[in-house]
Amino acid sequence: MTRMMHLGTIVGAAGHHVAGWRMPDAEFGSQNLELITRIVKTWEDAKFDLIFFADAVNTGLDAHPTHMLRLEPLTLLGALCMTTSKIGLVATVSTTYSQPYNVARMLASIDHMSKGRGGWNVVTGSSPDAAANFGTDPHPEHASRYARAAEHVEICKGLWDTWEDDAYIADKATGRYVDGDKMHVLNYRGAHLSSSGPLNITRPPQGYPVIMQAGASPTGKTFAAASAEVVFATQQLVDDAVAFAEDLKDRTEAAGRPRDAIRLMLGVSPVIGRTREEAQEKLAELAALVDPVAALRVLSDRIGTDLSAYDLDGPVPDLPPSGMMQGHAVVLQAVAKKHNMTIRQLRDYAAVSSGHRLVFGTAEDIADDLEAWWRAGACDGFIILPPYYMRPQEEFCEQVVPILQERGLFRTEYEGSTLREHLGLERPAHPAAQARSEAMA
């Protein structure tokens, strides 16, 4: 099979421009199930690999206002299992503020209900406010969060393996319901987390739901290299992106996995015009709606330091990496340095796409840009973040996707039916079944 570009999106139902929801024709509402259903259907009609929902276990009062209130991703994916049939459905779930047995069950349910289209965007949570919601003040620091995350994912995988693929028999004649020989106890005892199992649901259709990860700090990259199958990252400069991709492949190999075990997908926010001038005008229209205070909060959040005390027209200060969102911080500081940006300029830049890379121009320009990055080896695909809904999404699907398809870069029909198949990822064999088959060979 020819290697193709992979496309996904975060469904923030207000779009990714901080003020996109205020556009006259914008539809929004992260609790608006009817709208979300329509948005997801449009991505599916465009043959996207996957959608996922960003999440946090706090209101994020200081950042993008429309992120404050939203439907909970796992229950929402349950609903979307019924309104979609092909597109991958990925939930963001924090390992810091959840219990592995519950998470393993819910993700297995999504994978079963969607017939193999489930995925898990593993986050460790970047906001200290979350801790107070769980009575576990203070928020655990970065390294401890990742140590817990590693155990959490290991337990979930272990629980998904507590039943072999063919353990469920349910034979009316004999009354045998399961094959007890194909049930395994996990008995995991970690420093942070423990679980015995077995899980009370059969092995997911995909073996494991697809594991996605977005941490870009050194710890985050090590974690991704060991566990992730999709990495979502932000990169502003193509050379840095290629270096990032190579570094991730090196780490993946060092973790004992094939160099191509991970699909790296980069966030891109497209603003599309019939002409470049029109695209520029749309950008200006969006910029005019930005509340400068809210926008500076978004930037402060991404950078990990409150910038309100700094001179807006001064240079972006050199800041040490904080415990929060290190990927965005590094990349935004690099772009500011390269273009000699003031804080005000960086603020306006970050407002457009919540910190992701902005691409604007005609549909052809955008397709060219995506193709160039992809051919340069910067990534395996993109997470497309429209500034608002529905028009910019429709423009991407109706104008850019067909160009990519004509160029043979993107599928025109779904060939597989599971998310693993869309992404060209192998279904993990059950360890015990594999050991038995190796012993017999």
Add this chain to the structure above:
Amino acid sequence: MTRMMHLGTIVGAAGHHVAGWRMPDAEFGSQNLELITRIVKTWEDAKFDLIFFADAVNTGLDAHPTHMLRLEPLTLLGALCMTTSKIGLVATVSTTYSQPYNVARMLASIDHMSKGRGGWNVVTGSSPDAAANFGTDPHPEHASRYARAAEHVEICKGLWDTWEDDAYIADKATGRYVDGDKMHVLNYRGAHLSSSGPLNITRPPQGYPVIMQAGASPTGKTFAAASAEVVFATQQLVDDAVAFAEDLKDRTEAAGRPRDAIRLMLGVSPVIGRTREEAQEKLAELAALVDPVAALRVLSDRIGTDLSAYDLDGPVPDLPPSGMMQGHAVVLQAVAKKHNMTIRQLRDYAAVSSGHRLVFGTAEDIADDLEAWWRAGACDGFIILPPYYMRPQEEFCEQVVPILQERGLFRTEYEGSTLREHLGLERPAHPAAQARSEAMA
């Protein structure tokens, strides 16, 4: 409005007879979404108030085999939000093995996605195996579980109240997204659980999803009297049921709530024949499929003591209440005493309906029985537990429901659209909004 009977069901997708799934025409599978969807639609067509899913956070290897493996209820309800439009959707969630902030979010999502049809069957978990799945060995004892449950429910209600009903503004013109004056911080600090809030989802359409509870021990009843709006109980003898109902009303009043604040719904397993003889034959057909070892495990589980060491043909021993499922234990021992049953007889009785009351005969007989219990003041309605699917369910819906409707005991159409409206329960006003309106009066 005339008082009517309320009807609900537990959707165990294998039915409630321990061997019902083995019947030649049985359809089953607690992970079979297509079947579950069809089952739920049939109950909705019959105008039932609600369905709920039993749950456990362990495999229950020793009990009803078909309970071992199942879809997780909250994600499943997400799916059912899209396939139903009227019936109430209740998830069982353990307070012992969950975190209130996560539970409050998920139930609020279900209530939003279903437009006010969500409910929560609060359980504290009765199996010691669950603790090992959460790394919190040993399983907390009964009183401590209920103390945590009380805090858990209080936090969830508090979190649902962190946004007033009209806090969400989302005004494009001004860019105001929420009314900060209508946001409240919770800052709950309990002995077992803490949470600050605010929640990251608006107040549920019903204010709070309907709170359901099934504990029948003295602690459980006190908890229900303080917090529950629906109580699901098992009773085998009408006089005991009336006494139970009166006791619950007394406790509810003592907790400072109106006597009629709770809808008491009793579990009933109907076996319906065109004649009484045919019903008896169906019962015998079901009994012949029972695996005696599995059936004794179900009884042991309900009673809370392993009965395998006792003489099967001896009397049911007097056992002290255990920490597990006290309601079933008390009621089953009472029925054994009244009818002088041996362990074998009680085993076969409990196998039919997982310990709930068995009613068999013609559709008319069953309607008579339900009406008599309801008129005697034994309950506000019933949780109907068909021995298997789909035929016994269809028989109930096609034969018994029309009789209840003709007698004016059950609705012929849904009059309201929320679960609270079906049950005749008030929507809780927001405390702050209520205080303001009282101050103005």
